[in-house]
Amino acid sequence: MNFVKVAEIQEFTAVAKKKVEVNGIEILLVRKKDVYYAVSNRCPHMGGSLYDGKIEGDAVFCPKHGSGFNLKTGEVVEQGKLLFIKVKVNQITTFPVKIEGNEIFIGIESKK
Ligand code: FES
Numbered sequence: 675m676n677f678v679k680v681a682e683i684q685e686f687t688a689v690a691k692k693k694v695e696v697n698g699i700e701i702l703l704v705r706k707k708d709v710y711y712a713v714s715n716r717c718p719h720m721g722g723s724l725y726d727g728k729i730e731g732d733a734v735f736c737p738k739h740g741s742g743f744n745l746k747t748g749e750v751v752e753q754g755k756l757l758f759i760k761v762k763v764n765q766i767t768t769f770p771v772k773i774e775g776n777e778i779f780i781g782i783e784s785k786k
Pocket residue numbers: 717718719720721722736737738739740741754761763
């Protein structure tokens with residue numbers, strides 16, 4: 675696993691989330707109290723940007739059709755709706771976050 679620096683802690687004094695890109699992967703970095711979570715930014719349903727969604731409790735909700743994902747585990751906590759039909763959606767990828775001093779790193783599997 676390769677840890678890549680993506681942000682500094684002071685960036686989160688005014689905001690609770692940031693969108694970063696590592697190795698071509700868009701990642702949503704979220705601060706909840708003093709814990710940081712990193713998840714894939716693309717909703718697996720139709721690619722909605724979770725950065726633009728709302729965060730409630732431990733979950734982020736897709737702005738397109740409302741599917742909700744646990745920030746810690748990536749599991750689906752709510753299936754969104756397209757018209758009146760519930761959408762089928764898979765869980766999102768989560769990434770480990772490491773803090774060193776003021777720097778925030780995200781762990782990415784190295785390509786073989
Ligand atoms: S694109 Fe996210 S729920 Fe449809």
